[in-house]
Amino acid sequence: MNQLIEPPRVRRMPNLMLHCGAHTVDMEDVAGVTTPRTTSTWTPIPHAQLIQTVQRALGAAGLRIGTQAHSLSHEGQRYFGLMEINGGRTNEDYCWVLGLRNSHDKTFPAGIVAGASVFVCDNLSFSGEVKFARKHTRYIVRDLPLLTGRSIGQLMSKWTHQDRRIAAYKEASLDDVTAHDLIIRATDVGVCSNRLIPSVLGEWREPRHEAFQPRNAWSLFNAFTESLKEGSLAELPKRTEALHGLMDSQVGLGLN
Known part of the structure; x- marks a missing residue:
């Protein structure tokens, strides 16, 4: 497993309150999860590999990661994480958030979704459909960097819409x-x-x-x-x- 490049600080975010057996963990715990063997029709990817790929795509887009939170459930078979994203604009009461998910038990594909987190209460909301969802099929390792990079570009537009939306709500x-x-x-x-x-x-x-x-x-x-x-x-x-x-x-x- 490759070491994370300049890992951002990680803290337990109050809005990552999971039930059904999920619990918050450190990045070391995520990297320590054993990935099942590949079969002829199914190619699971390590949870940490998805995280690393997304981090690199965000960096390439000029976006900076703030705090992170990671969670595992079902004995490490399912992962969900959050990253606070800092772009060119700074909002006083909320920030952009990226949600990640991956599974080793064929429950759902690897994916990312855009959202926002409100500072005063740590409320979390997602906007729009999952912008990247890739089934664990044969070429996922090859396709992951390209698909992730494209999705980050789409999410930047989604976050701009989110700024307009919140202003309209207020x-x-x-x-x-x-x-x-x-x-x-x-x-x-x-x-x-x-x-x-x-x-x-x-x-x-x-x-x-x-x-x-x-x-x-x-x-x-x-x-x-x-x-x-x-x-x-x-x-x-x-x-x-x-x-x-x-x-x-x-x-x-x-x-x-």
């Missing part, structure tokens, strides 16, 4: 009636279950963070993500993507 005022309606509609589009409605309502009515006191779409969005972060991170991408769709429609924002 400018869109909401009253209680509209907020309550959106909370109910969120259950219809798969953002959350009925069980989470009281939690989201509580975060909207009495935000635990002063930054979300304004009655706007950004505050409601974070009421959702504050409640969702107690669930499985594996489910978070599709839930927050659905949440973005609901909120985008509410504020009249059309993003590709």
